[in-house]
Amino acid sequence: MAELKLTNVGKVYGGKVEVLKDINMHIATGELIVFVGPSGCGKSTLLRMVAGLEKITSGTLEIDGVVMNDVPPSQRGIAMVFQSYALYPHMTVYDNMAFALKIAKKSKSEIDAAVRKAAGLLQLTDYLDRLPKALSGGQRQRVAIGRSIVRDPKVYLFDEPLSNLDAALRVATRIQIAELKESMPDSTMIYVTHDQVEAMTLADKIVVLADKGIAQMGSPLDLYERPENEFVAQFIGSPAMNLLHGTIKGTGKQTEIDLTHGHIAIADIETQAAEKGQEVNVGVRPEDFRIAEEGEHVFFEGAVDYVEALGEVTLLYFKAEGDADPMIAKLPGTHSDLRGQTVKLTADPARVQVFHQGLSLRTR
Amino acid sequence: MDNIAGTKSSLTWAVNISVVVLVVLWLFPTLGLLISSFRTADQIATSGWWKAMFPSEQNLVLRTGDPDDERVERDGVFVVEGNLFATGSEAEISVWGTSSREISAYEAGETADLGDGETMTVESNGDYVWTGDAEQLTGRGQRIFATAVTPPEFTLDNYKTVLFSGSPTDNMARAFFNTLTVTIPATIIPIVVAAFAAYALAWMDFRGRALLIAVIVGLLVVPLQLALIPLLKLHLGIGIGKGYLGVWLAHTGFGLPLAIYLLRNYMVGLPRDIIENAKVDGATDFQIFTKIILPLSFPALASFAIFQFLWTWNDLLVAKVFLIDASGETTVMTNQIVELLGTRGGNWEILATAAFVSISVPLIVFFAMQKYLVRGLLAGSVK
Structure with missing residues (x-):
């Protein structure tokens, strides 16, 4: 029902500490946008600026074409779900959900209808006259979501809504939020999380925030397959992408890179002859590695330092050279016998990333 | 470990x-x-x-019934019979005598020969038989000096005197109501004012907020005595004079710094998310205050109310300065007790009763609300 436009939005605390600068973003009606990023990157601040709980230091925020910079939170047509749920502890579930409508002086029957509808949607009907302290964590979370649904906002804002739940409940509630989104295809949602699985599964678009700005914005698979820079490449995906240092040796339709540890990497990336000799980092996701068969091109060779067998997959940790992060390979199936052995790995050139000065050559 | x-x-x-x-x-x-x-x-x-609480041994001076009225003639001898104690008494006589020099001459139950055939028998429960001739049993009743163990005995007479007698010197009833008249508004007014101030200082952003908090903390250490005379002059100057309004204002002023400080510390500890959520829900500052902050601050409000009530109840100084005038119409209980010390200095039973009437209300308040005392005081300071 609403589109958001952020133009050159920035945030400075106390005139000195710059947290965010030049955030440009367009969020279309009905999109679910997820902000991710390392802690302290300003993702919650950005959300709170959209909500109106933090002042926007520079730039403009528009909702449906109306500049909202100085509009109080309640008149922006937004509803927010807080990490701590922020339920009013002295009010019943019903009163919690009805609070905003009572403030807005809606009629009793209107309030009752809205609350009961939201409660039905979230399976809270049996708990309407309980106090928040008599609810479980998942129920409290649902009340918090119900409280925002009742207001029928243009934009839903979620600030790490699942981080206080245990793992099993998190999955269940995540699915519930996805279903909720599906049942309200017109509502725009912004969702802040540090959990990648949440980001990948829920988002139409992920915004990776880093270093005061947007590192990359795109669909989850886009970010996974075509990261624009080393930061996004390493941030999305778990375990993080391996980076190997090297110099460009062969150019053309495919690029050959001389890796510092001795082998040669091949990537399906077009390069110009002039780029020969450039220092680059080659990025390979642990799950893209596989054991090289006889006669195949060997990408990496090393002794397995440590093995983590997870059942469906096995993580191989290789000895780190110097102060670099250890290389990690994720192989399907069980390979617990590989510890201490020297393993030859290869990777599909189509899935290999090359970064020059932190930026991807594939997406330039 | x-x-x-x-x-x-x-x-x-x-x-x-x-x-x-x-x-x-x-x-x-x-x-x-x-x-x-x-x-x-x-x-x-x-x-x-x-x-x-225990039976006590007392030396009593008792007197038999008047022989002229009560003696009966039996077999040519006159007899007076009866009980030395008032009906219902459970005193027990151990020894007795008929002369103040020999109060323990006889055991209980013994028959004393009083000379010329006159005898006296006193039982331990106070029954006596006094025999003699017509001449001997005349005049007033015989005095009996007895050492008796009397059971514990309590009386409500003191409370009757202090509360209901209506005597202008002893009566605490009016002072009791005067104290209530001082105490209740002097508790409510500062709490209302302080709650508003505390919310503003805790949750509203405005220039000079930190300075204002510092000033309030500074006011905590200003001794009350410092302000008595200037404040009274002010009251007289602006026409409030001595009276209830003056004492309410004075108590409010003296109580406010601590009230604001305590309540602000408590309110600052309330979760920020709840207040922000209320803002997103469209509540104004006033609605946040009345619908969210006040109900959640109840323990702190209650604990401060108890304190303010207790020390305005027990206050003498502020009442003396701002309230009590020569008419004596507005005297409070603390002052009444001070006056009793002068007029009834030796009557400990009256003083004790008056004092207990005075402390009974604080005691009730304390025992009824003690859980808020600890909870409200700790909240805000200790998480």
Whole structure:
């Protein structure tokens, strides 16, 4: 029902500490946008600026074409779900959900209808006259979501809504939020999380925030397959992408890179002859590695330092050279016998990333 | 392993001993006042209050019935029979005598020969038989000096005197209501003012907020005595004069710094998310205050209310300065007790009763609301 436009939005605390600068973003009606990023990157601040709980230091925020910079939170047509749920502890579930409508002086029957509808949607009907302290964590979370649904906002804002739940409940509630989104295809949602699985599964678009700005914005698979820079490449995906240092040796339709540890990497990336000799980092996701068969091109060779067998997959940790992060390979199936052995790995050139000065050559 | 949190501190015994000392220090005088207020002046004079629960041995001077009225002639001898005590008494006589020089001449039940055939028998329960001829049994009743063990005895007479007698010097009833008239508004007004101020200082952003908080903390250390005379001058100057309004304002002023400080500390500890959520929900600052902050601050409000109530109830100084004038119409209980000390200095039973009437309300308040005292005070300071 609403589109958001952020133009050159920035945030400075106390005139000195710059947290965010030049955030440009367009969020279309009905999109679910997820902000991710390392802690302290300003993702919650950005959300709170959209909500109106933090002042926007520079730039403009528009909702449906109306500049909202100085509009109080309640008149922006937004509803927010807080990490701590922020339920009013002295009010019943019903009163919690009805609070905003009572403030807005809606009629009793209107309030009752809205609350009961939201409660039905979230399976809270049996708990309407309980106090928040008599609810479980998942129920409290649902009340918090119900409280925002009742207001029928243009934009839903979620600030790490699942981080206080245990793992099993998190999955269940995540699915519930996805279903909720599906049942309200017109509502725009912004969702802040540090959990990648949440980001990948829920988002139409992920915004990776880093270093005061947007590192990359795109669909989850886009970010996974075509990261624009080393930061996004390493941030999305778990375990993080391996980076190997090297110099460009062969150019053309495919690029050959001389890796510092001795082998040669091949990537399906077009390069110009002039780029020969450039220092680059080659990025390979642990799950893209596989054991090289006889006669195949060997990408990496090393002794397995440590093995983590997870059942469906096995993580191989290789000895780190110097102060670099250890290389990690994720192989399907069980390979617990590989510890201490020297393993030859290869990777599909189509899935290999090359970064020059932190930026991807594939997406330039 | 010794310093794990939750294990007993080696100072537990010190804590226990000080608790016991404090309890004893507080309990004994209070109990003494309570018991003394139910005793007669004679009981207070002859034995301490701690003996009031047990039967006490007393030397009594009793007198038999008037022989001219009560003697009956039986077999040529005149007899007076009866009981030395008032009906219902459970005193028990151990020894007795008929002369003040020999008060323990006879055992109970013994028959004393009073000469010329006149005899006296006194039983331990006070029954006596006095025989003699017509000449001997005349005039007033025979005096009996008895050492008797009397059971504990309590009386409500003191309370009747103090509360209902209507005598202008002893009567505490009017002072009691005067104290209530001072105390209730002097508790409510500062709480209302302080709650608003505390919310603003805790949750509203405005210029100079930190400075204002610092000033309020600074006011906490200003001694009340410093302000008495200037404030009274002000009251007289602007026409409030001495009276209830003046004393309410004074108590409000003196109570406000602590009230604001306590309530602000409590409110600042309330979760920010809840208040922000209310803002997103469209509540104004006033609605946030009345619908969210006030209900959640109830423990702190209650604890401050208890404090303010207790010290305005027990206040003498502020009342003397701002309230009590020559008419005496507005005297409060503390002042009434001071006056009683002058007029009835020797009547401990009256003083004890008056004092107990005065402390009874704080006691009730304390015991009824003690859970808020601790909770409200700790909240805000300790998480």
